[in-house]
Amino acid sequence: MKYVIYFLILLGFGCQIDHSIETKKSDTSKHLVLIYMDADNDLEKAAIEDINELESIDLTDSGFKIVVLLDRIGGYDKSNGDWTDTRLFEITYDKNGLDNRIVSKRLYGMGLKEGQNVELNMGDPNTIKTFITFVKSSYDFKYSSLIIWNHGGGWRSLSVDQEKIFKSICWDYSDNFDNLLMAELSQGLKGESFDLIGFDACYMGMIEVGYQLKDITGIIIGSEDExxxxxxxxxxxxxxAILLNSDPLNFANVIVDSYRENSSPYNYTLSAFYTKDFEALVSKLDSFIAYLQHIDTFQILDARGFTVDxxxxxxxxxxxFACQFTSSSEAITLINKIDSIVFNNWSNQFYKKCxxxxxxxxxxNNWGELYYYNxxxxxxxxxxxxxxxxxxxxQ
Known part of the structure; x- marks a missing residue:
């Protein structure tokens, strides 16, 4: 998600109230949000802060129910008893607000048992699959969203070196820096269906990511950059969100608009896009590629050099990139298709062309990962x- 050195949320607690109860199928919501919060890395402190942000909102009668799976690690944050295992929470209102103390209801299931400290590998596709299955079976809902929270990088990773967090998501330091490649993420989500999947992570606003998940969700939110x-x-x-109808389109617009309104020098881009026309998008892209076959290689590389990267x-x-070739109908058609898919897009003053x-x-000079692009x-x-x-x- 984030850069350091860079809907269920994965978190942990020590001083919070311990509610040792199972969820009941009778628990209802219009919109169930699952947050998969992998803080078993150098983002642990940010995870505690985000849990507190969630607890500061009274969601009673809001139409939203939020469940977070939180995995922690030692060494980055000592609050809430400094526990380092994996814990499951249903977000509960904290009238004291942002006090750095987790009070949410702790849930048990999916291998998490009362009185035991269980470490789950957030980079294992079976973990996210089990999480989704358990939570969805425990609540009645009309809409569902999944937010994946962690370091991100796009379509895969060249290295497990923690200093090279490029093209995957959900890095789990306690489990040998395991992470979810895009093929593993889609494996973990196979057979599931969400109205929205959001990536609170870096570099996940990619056509490759959208295409990988096009049959699993109708809307994706991701950042092209950090x-x-x-x-x-x-x-x-x-x-x-609680002031509006809780449908996924409104929710997606709220997320992007909030990112825009709370922008800082480090908030570069965020977009929300539909996945239903991704096959048509690929068709338009291939037509554009056919046009480029007749263009000189050096001209293409010059155009790439003038493109935001x-x-x-x-x-x-x-x-x-397509805008570098607007004399062609193929480029114009591709641009129009992108514009019909991306329904909310924001970029700061440095990236106005995004x-x-x-x-x-x-x-x-930087195509070492090209071998893995297959x-x-x-x-x-x-x-x-x-x-x-x-x-x-x-080549």
């Missing part, structure tokens, strides 16, 4: 000619 360490402002998000020059903004969707196209790691390369196109340009 996020600040403290990520989204959950107090502001839910304060605004991210993540150490490995990703570019797809719309801005269209809301990044794509992998590394700079000529069908084994992501679905996107199976159904588009983009991988062949950039390999032909760069």
């Amino acid at each position: 996020e600040p360490e403290d990520g989204w402002d959950y107090r502001d998000i839910f304060t605004s 991210f993540n150490n020059d490995t990703n570019i903004d797809l719309r801005d 269209g809301g969707l990044a794509i992998y196209f590394p700079a000529p 069908d084994e790691n992501i679905d996107f390369t199976k159904d588009t000619k983009w991988d062949e196109f950039i390999k032909n340009i760069l």
Whole structure:
């Protein structure tokens, strides 16, 4: 999610009230939000702060129910008893507000047992699958959203070196720096359905990520670039959301608008986009690629050089790249399709040309990960000619 050195939320507690009860299927909400909060890394302190933001809002009769799976680690935050295992919470209102103390109702299930400290690997697709299955079976709801909270990087990772957190999500330091590649994330979500999936993480606003999850959710929220360490402002998000109808479209707009309104020099981009037309988007992209086959390689690389890029020059903004070729009908058609998919997009003054969707196209001197850009790691390369196109340009 965030950059350091960078809906269920995974958190832990020590001083909080211990509610040793199972959830009941009779618990109802219009909108169930699951937050998968992987703080088993250097973001632990930010996780405690975000839990407190959630607890500062009285969600009674709001239409929202929030469940968070929180995994912690030692060494970054000593609050709430400094526990370091994995705990499950239903968010409970704290009238004392942002006091750094977790009071939410602790839940048991999915292998988490009262009186035991259990460490779950947040980089294991079975963990997120079990989490979703357990929570969804415990509540009645009309809408459901999943928020994935952690370091992020896009479609995969070249290295498990913690200093090279590039193209995956949910890094678990206690479990040998395990993490979720995009293929593993879709494996963990297979068979599930959400109205919205949001990534409170860096670099997840990519066409590759959207395509991987297009059959699982109707809306995705992600940033093309870095996020600040403290990520989204959950107090502001839910304060605004409870004033509106709790449907997913309103919720998505509130998240992006909140990010815009609380922007800082480190809030670069955030966008919300539909996934239903991603197959059509890929078709328009392939038509654009066919046009580019007749363009000189040096002209394409010059256009890439003038395009907004991210993540150490490995990703570019797809719309801005197409805008370098607006003399072609194929580029215009692709731009129009992107604009119809991305329904809320914000970027700060440094990235005014961002269209809301990044794509992998590394700079000529930075294509070491190109070897991994293949069908084994992501679905996107199976159904588009983009991988062949950039390999032909760069190699």
